[in-house]
Amino acid sequence: MRRIYESRALEYDDEDPYAPKRTSDDERSRKPIDWASASHAFVPMRLRPRAVGVSVETDRQRYETDEPVRFRVSFRNRVPFPIALRTDSPVRWTWSIDGVDEASRVTNHPTEDSLFRFSxxxxxxxxxxWSQRFRESAQRWEPAGPGEYSLAVRVNVPDADDKGLTAETTFTIE
Structure with missing residues (x-):
């Protein structure tokens, strides 16, 4: 079995799958490129946010009182190479209801930064x-009343609005 691997009999040429692949010493000595690191090094910081698209959608437009509001958030890398965005914390993205982050007035985000990576x-x-409740303290939650609400999503970077890393939709509680 060892002879098969040493002979390179299992390597094939792309043009002729039955012929052994011909490799030179230069090809064997080349190291593969880490495209994630390369794009991070070569793509300017100001252009990276333009590569990522953000969208949010709820499963319906109208909800009964106390009915959970289900939503889906998508982040899409629009370019054919990896992109990484430096975020303000390990929390890569956040959502808010009428400007209240994660429907909670209690903050608990760590302060160190991180990377939001896309292949x-x-x-x-x-x-x-969302359970249609706003968190007021560790043990107190206030129900949301009937009306129209705005659900916003943003990547946790400075000036996310200016960089186009936000999305918003509205829904109604009856």
Whole structure:
């Protein structure tokens, strides 16, 4: 069995699958390129946000009182090479209801920064739901009243609105 691997009998040429692949010493000595690091090094910081598209949608436009509001958030890398965005915290993205982050007035986001990485042309999709309650303290939740609400999503970067890394939709509670 060892002779088969040493003879390179299992390597094929792309043009003729039955012929052994011819490799030179130069090809064997080349190291593969880490495209994620390369794009991070070569794509300017100001252009990276333009590569990522953000969208949010709810499963319906109207909800009964106390019915969970289910929504889907998508982040799409629009370019054919990897992109990484530096975020303000390990929390890569956040959502808000009428400007209240994650429907909670209690903050608990860490302060260190991180990277939100996308492979080439990758789409990341997340599903969440909101219980129609606003968190006022550790043990107190206030119900949302009837009316129209705005659900916004943003990548956790400075000036996300200016960079186009936000999306918003509206829905009604009856």
């Amino acid at each position: 080439r042309s990758e789409t990341k999709t997340f599903k969440r739901s």
